[in-house]
Amino acid sequence: KEKIEITKEQQALMKIILDAYNRHQIPQDVAKKLLQDQYSAEENFLLLTEMATSQVQVLVEFTKNIPGFLSLDHEDQIALLKGSAVEAMFLRSAQVFSRKMPKGHTEVLEARIRKSGISEEFMTPMFNFYKSIGELHMVQEEQALLTAITILTPDRPHVKDQHAVERLQESMLDVLRKLCALQHPQEPQYFARLLGRLTELRTLNHYHTEMLTSWRMNDHKFTPLLCEIWDVQ
Numbered sequence: 058k059e060k061i062e063i064t065k066e067q068q069a070l071m072k073i074i075l076d077a078y079n080r081h082q083i084p085q086d087v088a089k090k091l092l093q094d095q096y097s098a099e100e101n102f103l104l105l106t107e108m109a110t111s112q113v114q115v116l117v118e119f120t121k122n123i124p125g126f127l128s129l130d131h132e133d134q135i136a137l138l139k140g141s142a143v144e145a146m147f148l149r150s151a152q153v154f155s156r157k158m159p160k161g162h163t164e165v166l167e168a169r170i171r172k173s174g175i176s177e178e179f180m181t182p183m184f185n186f187y188k189s190i191g192e193l194h195m196v197q198e199e200q201a202l203l204t205a206i207t208i209l210t211p212d213r214p215h216v217k218d219q220h221a222v223e224r225l226q227e228s229m230l231d232v233l234r235k236l237c238a239l240q241h242p243q244e245p246q247y248f249a250r251l252l253g254r255l256t257e258l259r260t261l262n263h264y265h266t267e268m269l270t271s272w273r274m275n276d277h278k279f280t281p282l283l284c285e286i287w288d289v290q
């Protein structure tokens with residue numbers, strides 16, 4: 058039984074990532090809004106674009122706290138943000154969906170999302186992902202590290218110095234691997250399951266433009282930031 062220990066600098070890294078992750082929570086809680094009222098497809102679409110716009114701003118702040126990120130090539134920093142913004146939004150949505158809620162709230166939330174305007178064909182892959190994230194019962198540190206690992210994916214489009222990104226991602230993966238072994242000692246395959254979710258997350262990437270343009274309404278308006286990030290309009 059090899060002794061797993063997180064080094065002092067890895068503890069410091071985890072604390073930086075966790076503080077950044079907690080500091081940059083979404084200001085107002087989208088789940089609360091959805092549980093309060095039933096909205097029209099237009100109102101839901103507007104809510105999504107507002108939430109997603111603030112989520113991108115939050116993501117930029119979060120990445121600035123990832124040690125080493127700001128010393129990457131500046132164009133690569135943009136390429137990593139652009140390449141991971143959609144996945145970060147779905148990962149965040151999954152974490153919001155799988156949060157412990159009072160009895161029956163998750164069912165109401167799911168029903169509201171099913172009727173929000175997203176076309177039927179995307180419901181299964183989206184909720185399968187949300188539920189598979191929920192089954193993992195991730196602790197905050199794991200959620201924060203998984204978001205940082207998603208951002209530091211070396212093979213995003215237009216990344217020039219992939220090795221520099223790989224080095225940063227590897228140090229995050231090493232901390233996450235140790236954390237998983239310590240948090241889930243009876244589940245040696247837990248770390249692998251966590252990384253498997255990132256593969257599932259990428260498939261949602263393929264759907265997202267269609268999910269937006271097929272939203273049950275005409276004349277879909279996006280903010281300039283989302284046009285940049287979401288390849289729409």
Ligand SMILES: O=C(Nc1ccccc1)[C@H](C1CCCCC1)n1c(-c2ccc(Cl)cc2)nc2cc(F)c(F)cc21
Nearest residue numbers: 087088101104105108109112149150153154170173268
């Ligand atoms: O806002 C959102 N997600 C968000 C959260 C955090 C940060 C940024 C965005 C939207 C809602 C959906 C219902 C209409 C209003 C927006 N949202 C999504 C979702 C996102 C993008 C596409 Cl293309 C499809 C669905 N999945 C969700 C799960 C939740 F538990 C949930 F609560 C909100 C969720």
